[in-house]
Amino acid sequence: MNIFFLGTGAGMPAKLRNVTSIALKLLEERGAVWLFDAGEATQHQILHTSIKPRRIEKIFVTHLHGDHIYGLPGLLSSRSFQGGDTEVTVYGPKGIKEYLHISLAVSQTFLKYPLTVIEIEEGVVFEDEQFIVEARLLDHGIASYGYRVIEKDRPGTLLADKLQEAGVQPGPIFRKIKNGETVTLGDGRVINPSEFVGPVQKGRIITILGDTRFCQNAISLARDADLLIHEATFSAGEEMLATDYFHSTTLQAAKVAKQAGCKQLCLTHISSRYDRDAWGNLVTEAQGIFPNTDIAADFKEITVRSS
Secondary structure: OEEEEEEOEOOOOOOOOOOOEEEEEEHHHHOEEEEEOOOOOHHHHHHOOOOOHHHEEEEEOOOOOHHHHOOHHHHHHHHHHOOOOOOEEEEEOOOHHHHHHHHHHHOOOOOOOOEEEEEOOOEEEEEOOOEEEEEEEOOOOOOOEEEEEEEOOEOOOEOHHHHHHOOOOOOHHHHHHHOOOOEEOOOOOEEOHHHOEOOOEOOOEEEEEOOOOOOHHHHHHHOOOOEEEEEOOEOOOOHHHHHHOOOOEHHHHHHHHHHHOOOOEEEEOEOOOOOHHHHHHHHHHHHOOOOOEEEOOOOOEEEOOOO
16 A cells, blocks of 8 residues: 655645645555546656556545545546546536536547546545545645545455464465355364464554645544645744644644554645645654654655555
């Protein structure tokens, strides 16, 4: 499970940071990529990576400001020409369906794959046997959601060497034991899976927030997360400016991470007023409250490991 930042800037594209788009790479887990937002030129950013648009399975939109959605119609259109034929589901606030319908209809864009658009409300917006995705409203000028991606616990590792020592040879029996089934061997011995499967691997939690002021829902979404991705449009001391523009500072992001009990914080949505030389200071500010803080950059990748 890897997070890949395609765009990490605020408001409009800048030389060092494109506007927001984050890829959650689930290649080992489900052979797919999930996107969170698709600001202008997201498909251009993807061209500089190993990400294959045909692998994009779901797109979660936090809110409908242009720096988070202007790249979406182009990305969906190009995916048809890049071998994408599997369904894509887009989740987002009310209005995302109309936005995409009009954009694709006016441009007479025909998609060669099924597109499903779901306008969300607070609560669980997706669940299958592997993942749960929960959304909650944040505090922004328009409806802006944060997403909590919860990986369900996975079965423990099969202790194959121990099984072979017990005289059990690889084959369908291994699969049954791995799945938790009690197996009776030909000689009458009963194999209890609890003795031959390691402890359950606890699922990981990633929280990706849209634009927001400091708020309680951000803390709730980030509770015990392995990784929190939080906007930090402004530096410490700019709290009034952040409030006026419905954004957060580095310190406010760090307070969310600390109160939520996160393991790691990554700052993103950085204003272009802060040049490369200032980025280290932004991290240092947040680390004063939450030491395990990093800052996103375009094309930066973070591996989220199991606890």
